[in-house]
Amino acid sequence: MGRTNNFSSIAFFLLLLILGCSAAPIPKLRARPQPCKRMVFYFHDIIYNGHNSKNATAAIVGSPAWGNRTILTGQNHFGNMVVFDDPITLDNNLHSTPVGRAQGFYLYDKKDIFTAWIGFSFVFNSTEHNGSINFAGADPLMNKTRDISVIGGTGDFFMARGIATLSTDAFEGEVYFRLRVDIKLYECW
């Protein structure tokens, strides 16, 4: 009798667990999960300033009425849109062999402080990685680190989703910016 009861209650408990498990929406962990893939890269942005057309990897292509497209405008560059095609390296050396290109745009979007919105892709074409990772999000430049979204991927990064933590690793005036990107994927197919 006791055993029957035990059995029933264990079965019932299992059933509850199973139902909880099979019911959509899929249960999500409260604790932040571990990434299924993590990678760190650097990319190097050299903004055209009228004198560096040979080396420049980025150019201002939009500006507000009060600005121009050669020099970043006042008011924390508010309204400047920059298009870039920057080399991606595995370490923080601009002259290391690139493993791909960071391609896309950013726009300075605040008058009071430096902050930007960024949409871009990492396009890989190396022995190690093929495919692309797509990013979008707010980039409050003055913060030591800032998180943007990995919104998709192709090839080796098919259907990827996750978070990329950006940090400004170095800069020279308003011409050279080196960004460190710590990519943490939480959906890997």
Next chain:
Amino acid sequence: MGRTNNFSSIAFFLLLLILGCSAAPIPKLRARPQPCKRMVFYFHDIIYNGHNSKNATAAIVGSPAWGNRTILTGQNHFGNMVVFDDPITLDNNLHSTPVGRAQGFYLYDKKDIFTAWIGFSFVFNSTEHNGSINFAGADPLMNKTRDISVIGGTGDFFMARGIATLSTDAFEGEVYFRLRVDIKLYECW
């Protein structure tokens, strides 16, 4: 004997359930699911028009060859790109304490009627919310409501996905626009 059979069949039934549960692809509901999180906010867009640089929260930064960047062009503003940094409020009052900033851009993309494409983030920094929500999608402005995608999130909104329903809550000429955003997340981590 009877109990053994019962036990076996229950175990088998449980096993089937478990196998059904563990098999990828993840089962998706046919019926539209309930959001795992729902929030309503307002944001306030004041477009620079040459006379309001103190109050403006947005500026035209791109225009077609036939337009300029001070006044929205004819042909339903086709080709105008606007960058914005707008206050987010909990109610429809421009002067309420902001809970964050809506930052990004929209582009008017049709000659015949007003319609736009929008990419932006909600950047929260309040006692209640920290983190960001990233949005993208078509915004046919003349529709009473229009749905765009929540393509990702960070911080409190880590890995969020969902739908945001935009509606124009009020406007004054071509300078002030108040948007209501009904955010429905269907993936909450």
Next chain:
Amino acid sequence: MGRTNNFSSIAFFLLLLILGCSAAPIPKLRARPQPCKRMVFYFHDIIYNGHNSKNATAAIVGSPAWGNRTILTGQNHFGNMVVFDDPITLDNNLHSTPVGRAQGFYLYDKKDIFTAWIGFSFVFNSTEHNGSINFAGADPLMNKTRDISVIGGTGDFFMARGIATLSTDAFEGEVYFRLRVDIKLYECW
């Protein structure tokens, strides 16, 4: 006694299975899965060039300092941003009845070769499809096919994710481009 042991071990086995099942991360297939939805469309981009304002469906709205907004600039159009509102058709005929509009932007982002970054939506309004599909990604135009991400959807395409394979189906000079889009959704709600 034997039965008790059996029972315990089966229960333990079930429990292990359940725990394996309920633990996030959700198991993902190793082999590339089959799409849950697949659709092919064409869209037609006619870029304004100063002489075709009646037919043009796209216009240059951003350019680098060395370019203008009437004619695509040299250096592989690096820095040109184009806004578009293009008809979507089921076949490769520009004059077929459109089933929706492709709306968004692309930017040429490399000096050495043609390559672009693209963010846009398919906005459907036909008897067959209602809703929108949102896309973003790198578009290396010179490749026969290139994959971008489906980052979300609304209406019939609620919460969609997947891959879209673009190919240039035809072009005439630098004015008309016909794109074929093979949409493969891997998340269908």
